[in-house]
Structures are given as C-alpha cells and as structure tokens.
Amino acid sequence: MNVQHILAQKGRQIEAASPDLTIADAILLLASKRIGAVIVIDGAGAIAGILSERDIVRAMVAGAHALEDRVRDHMTGLVVTCTSDTSVADVMDLMTRGRFRHVPVVDEGELVGIVSIGDIVKHRLAEIEDEKSAIIAYIAAG
Numbered sequence: 287m288n289v290q291h292i293l294a295q296k297g298r299q300i301e302a303a304s305p306d307l308t309i310a311d312a313i314l315l316l317a318s319k320r321i322g323a324v325i326v327i328d329g330a331g332a333i334a335g336i337l338s339e340r341d342i343v344r345a346m347v348a349g350a351h352a353l354e355d356r357v358r359d360h361m362t363g364l365v366v367t368c369t370s371d372t373s374v375a376d377v378m379d380l381m382t383r384g385r386f387r388h389v390p391v392v393d394e395g396e397l398v399g400i401v402s403i404g405d406i407v408k409h410r411l412a413e414i415e416d417e418k419s420a421i422i423a424y425i426a427a428g
C-alpha cells in the first residue's frame with residue numbers, strides 16, 4: 287500500500303500558511319481546521335517550512351509576546367516530504383526516524399497533500415482488520 291491510497295480516502299485538502307502569518311493567527315488556523323500542523327508556502331508557491339503545534343508550544347516558552355512573532359520565526363525550514371508512490375511503511379519509517387507526525391506529499395514538484403500519523407494509524411488498523419477477516423474466512427473454509 288502506498289500514500290496514494292491514503293490520499294484517495296482522506297482527500298487532498300492542504301492547509302497552507304504564509305511565513306508572514308503571526309503565531310496567533312496560525313493557532314487560530316490550526317484550531318479552526320482541527321489540524322496539528324500547517325505547511326508554510328512562500329510567495330513563489332514553494333514549501334518554505336512546516337509549523338506544528340509542537341513548534342508553537344516551544345515558542346510560547348519565551349512568553350505570550352511570541353504570539354506576535356511570525357510563522358517563519360518558529361517553523362522547521364528543512365521539510366522531509368514523500369511522494370504518492372511512497373509506501374506507507376516507508377512513511378512510518380520517516381516519521382519514526384525524524385520524530386515528526388506530518389509528511390507533505392509532493393509529486394513532481396507539486397504539493398498534492400499531507401499525511402499525518404493519525405492517517406497512518408487509521409490505515410494500518412483497517413489493514414489489520416482486513417487481514418483478520420481473511421484469516422477467519424480461510425480457517426472457516428478449511
């Protein structure tokens with residue numbers, strides 16, 4: 287199974303933010319969309335970074351004035367991405383090694399989606415249920 291299967295189920299909705307957005311507005315965006323991270327897109331349409339709730343928690347350690355900082359001040363600039371063809375197992379590996387829970391999906395330079403650890407867990411649980419049903423059917427047929 288690959289990332290394409292997950293995107294086909296969850297859709298290709300992408301929440302993006304400008305590097306100039308304030309942290310306060312980024313919090314509102316994450317809360318209103320009920321997501322844990324937003325991809326930061328620069329003026330040329332390229333991925334400039336990713337900002338997750340974890341970055342915001344770290345920013346807030348400095349004090350409430352961090353709410354007025356810009357997203358660019360607290361985002362991670364070097365973003366690990368995958369493609370639609372990447373296997374789900376390989377995305378799990380990227381997340382485990384990188385200790386992050388979001389991976390943007392980029393096909394031939396175009397951002398086509400984002401996969402979260404929640405999507406991966408949901409997919410894996412469905413796979414396990416399918417395997418269980420197949421084993422039960424096999425045993426019953428024997």
Ligand code: AMP
Pocket residue numbers: 322323336337338339340341361362364365366367384385386387388389390
């Ligand atoms: P997360 O677990 O996704 O909330 O992110 C934990 C940390 O990793 C935060 O500092 C994020 O900015 C960063 N991060 C999240 N996703 C990625 C990614 N795909 N590539 C690089 N860093 C990331």
